[in-house]
Amino acid sequence: MADITIIVNGTVHQLSVEPRKILADVLREDLGLTGTHLGCEHGVCGACTVIVDGDAVRSCLQFGVQADGASVTTIEGLSSADELTAVQQAMADHHGLQCGFCTPGMVVSITALLDANPDPDDQQIREGMSGNLCRCTGYQGILRAVRQAAEARST
Amino acid sequence: MKPAAFDYVLPSSVEEAVSALAGEGDRKVLAGGQSLIPVMAMRLVAFDELIDLRAIDELKRIEITDDSATVGAMVRQATAEQHQELCAAVPLLGQALAHVGHFQIRNRGTIGGSIAHADPAAELPAVALALNASMEVAGQSGRRTVTAADFFESTFTTALAENEILTSIRFPIWGPQSGFAVEEISRRHGDFAIVGTACGVRIDNGAIAAASIGLFGMGSTPLRAPDAEALLIGTNPGDVDLGAIGTTAVGDLEPTSDVHASSEYRKAVGANVVAQAVTRAIEEAQRG
Ligand SMILES: Cc1cc2nc3c(=O)[nH]c(=O)nc-3n(C[C@H](O)[C@H](O)[C@H](O)COP(=O)(O)OP(=O)(O)OC[C@H]3O[C@@H](n4cnc5c(N)ncnc54)[C@H](O)[C@@H]3O)c2cc1C
Numbered sequence: 001m002a003d004i005t006i007i008v009n010g011t012v013h014q015l016s017v018e019p020r021k022i023l024a025d026v027l028r029e030d031l032g033l034t035g036t037h038l039g040c041e042h043g044v045c046g047a048c049t050v051i052v053d054g055d056a057v058r059s060c061l062q063f064g065v066q067a068d069g070a071s072v073t074t075i076e077g078l079s080s081a082d083e084l085t086a087v088q089q090a091m092a093d094h095h096g097l098q099c100g101f102c103t104p105g106m107v108v109s110i111t112a113l114l115d116a117n118p119d120p121d122d123q124q125i126r127e128g129m130s131g132n133l134c135r136c137t138g139y140q141g142i143l144r145a146v147r148q149a150a151e152a153r154s155t
Numbered sequence: 156m157k158p159a160a161f162d163y164v165l166p167s168s169v170e171e172a173v174s175a176l177a178g179e180g181d182r183k184v185l186a187g188g189q190s191l192i193p194v195m196a197m198r199l200v201a202f203d204e205l206i207d208l209r210a211i212d213e214l215k216r217i218e219i220t221d222d223s224a225t226v227g228a229m230v231r232q233a234t235a236e237q238h239q240e241l242c243a244a245v246p247l248l249g250q251a252l253a254h255v256g257h258f259q260i261r262n263r264g265t266i267g268g269s270i271a272h273a274d275p276a277a278e279l280p281a282v283a284l285a286l287n288a289s290m291e292v293a294g295q296s297g298r299r300t301v302t303a304a305d306f307f308e309s310t311f312t313t314a315l316a317e318n319e320i321l322t323s324i325r326f327p328i329w330g331p332q333s334g335f336a337v338e339e340i341s342r343r344h345g346d347f348a349i350v351g352t353a354c355g356v357r358i359d360n361g362a363i364a365a366a367s368i369g370l371f372g373m374g375s376t377p378l379r380a381p382d383a384e385a386l387l388i389g390t391n392p393g394d395v396d397l398g399a400i401g402t403t404a405v406g407d408l409e410p411t412s413d414v415h416a417s418s419e420y421r422k423a424v425g426a427n428v429v430a431q432a433v434t435r436a437i438e439e440a441q442r443g
């Protein structure tokens with residue numbers, strides 16, 4: 001077991017984890033933050049996307065021990081309980097979700113995308129979202145949601 | 156939790172990493188984890204010990220001089236992509252990085268990890284080969300330099316000995332009147348390429364003075380196209396027969412057929428991809 005300290009959504013946690021435990025499982029099992037979803041568990045689907053020290057990353061492709069000392073934001077940390085972010089509101093408005101399994105990863109990726117590039121063009125949105133798979137929506141609603149969120153965040 | 160159990164070590168110097176790697180049992184270096192962790196999750200591989208290089212400052216440096224840019228092995232792909240001075244000095248690197256996976260992958264994946272992994276469909280090994288980069292390597296018996304031409308031996312296999320690590324990659328800088336382009340065919344943006352090319356052209360006194368064509372997805376390693384390069388050198392940019400360049404570049408190659416594409420498709424498309432990339436590189440070189 002390895003002792004690690006991580007800040008998750010602003011709260012400091014001291015944990016003892018097996019080195020082989022991926023960050024997603026640390027978040028879900030040790031901290032009960034089940035908003036981060038695991039689809040493929042080998043880096044393809046993007047459902048597990050979280051923000052580590054400001055970077056959107058796949059939490060299935062990082063061991064918890066590698067996040068020792070890091071600050072992590074999960075889907076639970078993006079908004080308060082009774083308020084939606086512009087990205088979350090846009091996903092609701094445009095039916096950017098059906099079953100919702102991919103949605104936490106989508107929302108985290110869209111948020112990171114717009115933080116880095118507040119006014120992306122269509123091509124940049126498509127490239128930026130290419131790392132998140134959705135088996136339900138057909139993506140059009142998600143792309144529209146990114147556009148609306150970009151506008152809403154700029155006003 | 157799918158990977159098999161392992162011990163985790165976090166050395167703070169290259170020397171510590173190298174001696175950890177030389178210990179008993181199956182040991183492996185962990186860089187960005189974007190290729191290693193998937194194969195561990197699938198239990199295709201298992202190790203007694205993983206040696207994480209993330210705390211070694213020496214491996215995160217970027218140094219640019221008049222004639223070369225040296226990139227530490229642990230420089231993240233996203234860091235390199237956003238490093239304006241580096242992308243200006245070695246444009247082919249910046250152009251290729253935009254094709255590597257997705258931004259979330261590049262936020263963790265490293266330059267050295269991609270090159271040490273030596274996936275024949277990966278962009279960065281082909282860039283290293285096209286630019287005649289040199290690999291700086293450290294082992295228990297000291298440090299050595301391996302040229303890109305000698306580095307890539309086969310699929311996922313390099314000249315690195317079992318107890319050696321890649322410390323940095325030195326890319327020569329081509330200077331003015333040169334142009335570069337990366338072209339590839341993949342099913343979706345961010346997927347590994349089915350076939351692609353990274354090439355560079357330098358013009359001097361109105362004629363092509365240097366030409367370099369790197370290919371990926373066309374064999375068990377990244378490849379150069381020396382005959383096509385020879386056709387370009389000495390030619391006036393306006394007289395280049397692009398069709399001949401493309402067909403010569405893939406001429407005697409025998410790429411594999413797999414679920415993604417047949418060998419014939421790879422060659423046919425490869426010829427076109429080379430022609431397009433060379434066109435763009437020449438245009439850029441002509442702009443100065
Ligand atoms: C969904 C997805 C899409 C991707 N798409 C692409 C793509 O289109 N093009 C592409 O090129 N790549 C792609 N990749 C792979 C990605 O670029 C990896 O980051 C890269 O290949 C490996 O770098 P890493 O730092 O993550 O290395 P790791 O995964 O940590 O290591 C890879 C291998 O290299 C060894 N290694 C790493 N660093 C060193 C070193 N300094 N010295 C010695 N050995 C070392 C490791 O031991 C391991 O065997 C993709 C990955 C994913 C998950």
Ligand code: FES
Nearest residue numbers: 039040041046060
């Ligand atoms: S669960 Fe991490 S990318 Fe699919």
Ligand code: FES
Nearest residue numbers: 098100134135136
């Ligand atoms: S809403 Fe079901 S996978 Fe995207």
